[in-house]
Amino acid sequence: MTRQGFMDRVLLSLTRLTAEERENVRQELEEHIEDRMEVMLEMGWKPELAEERCLEAMGDPVEIGREMAKQYRGRGWLWLGRAAVLLTVVLCIQALLGVGILFNAWDSLEARVNPQMGSRLDWTESSGQVDLRMPMGNDVLRVFRVSVGKREERRVAEIAMCAYDRWPFGIVAYDWQRYVEINPPDAEAPYRSSNGRGSCGAEYVQTYVELEPGARSLVMAYERFGESQRLEIPLPEGGEAP
Template structure:
């Protein structure tokens, strides 16, 4: 979602405002996002990613719009509150943003210390915890659990991964884990993403991925190619006793 789309979504929820007030609210939101984007650019973010993360930190635009709309319950109030439009916008955004930052920070700290143990009905025969951390742009991709076992009657490896921003409490890219490709020892990858659950927050993203393997396979390969980055990492598989 772009900055323009975000602001349009917020404004679409406002039913009892004048055009002047609508323009004032748009200007206030744009200025708020511009300040945050500039701060991220100073930290070394590229402009597209800075905008993406700023929009994410602003919170759900529909929720922001609903909170703002509650302030305009009638035309009489609208007329009396014109001078307070900018303050209302800032308070609503800061309230939602403050809660989001705290949640982001907790998820980010957990992902980099003790990742959430997301489990499924997968029948694991052997498990290892390699703690592989891969820098990807402004984020870190962490492989923290690898198991070999049986899934749907087929021998497969289960890979538990997490992604988080390098800055504690920062917003992780929601597209990072989606663009990770796992290949077996013969260089073959499934035609579609064999996911098995996960959860996400702006501060961290979790997923379980599965890949069919053959008896005797000793490793799989993780690949990531996006935004000019090309990453290849070999992940050893735990040994399964006969």
Template structure:
């Protein structure tokens, strides 16, 4: 036994006893229990007037053969039962960890109040301050599932540049997933769009559709999509993700079907 806390008088006897126990993870606890019992017995003898060396000798003799004691302990600490107990503890820890992660995700996904908005209420309206007065909030498409993510459209804004006679669409989205190790979905060049007039929008040329790349917000990621250069008065725009296969439709204000 190498336990520095144990009286040297007990190490040989306790070491022999615990070596008989096959379930080694219990060795340290068994040694402590045996040493405590030895200490108590010796203290009782010393109170009766025995000197320390004689009390130690009588205590070891009273405890008996360490091999026999160890074998009796082995029957009480069977390896199968020991590993079953440890496995059950690990399982409980795993369940608690999953529950904690799920709980954190649930709290996070309820969108806690914006601290920046508390510190500076004017920030709440900063987006509107930089937009043309003609911008309009449109109806958001419903949330949808794609792979490991749930994606929610939080805001859709449409505004026209009257001098250029063209419209622009700005969409704020949020992806959520319990798989916190994943990056957010990649948008960007994976997007394409078409409006009710048959005009196609691509990543690499005008009229244009684009979006944010992946980010590492873990449980949730804020994303955006921008569509620029709508002409005429299309009734709607379908925005699609080429690799993930999803499509969302945005109904435009006062839209009229035109001629492709």
């Protein structure tokens, strides 16, 4: 029997092992024989006889293989591990396909830190940055700028606001605008309009409310699904109608 023949006999019983595990076994047995050979060659044995003696000392290759195979009986673990790998790969592919959602997260974070929207007033009388927040279900409505000026021949207040979900990777509920109303306190505004932009991460809206002379503040109200919220928006100081 040659060394190769010995190894082959052992590995024959190890069909249920992965290729990596089989190679591991082969290498270890190989190394053992190597160590023993070294000792015997030092003692003065001839190489061919030494190898024969070594393989004899190792034992019956079929028995070794059989016993070894018994130790790797954890079939279940192997398939569970493979299933986990498959799941991970599928998830990675899905993440790659859905990578666009990260832009939404960017919008959501930007709305928290530095909300921006260009003013559409024809002429601005006064303006002020504010940070007024109102909870709206699982989302937050933030007023970030209040301006007073002229638009289409009317004296209006321009309320710039943005809505985003509490969780930075979350979605803003759609359709919230229908349920938000801005009016002078105790009255209904005679004229209103708005424009906006946005994504699922953050939605920006600018609302225009016509002002009576002497108006100092506006009230924003939200009512939906049994939730009522109210926010007072003071108008910026400075400047009166020309």
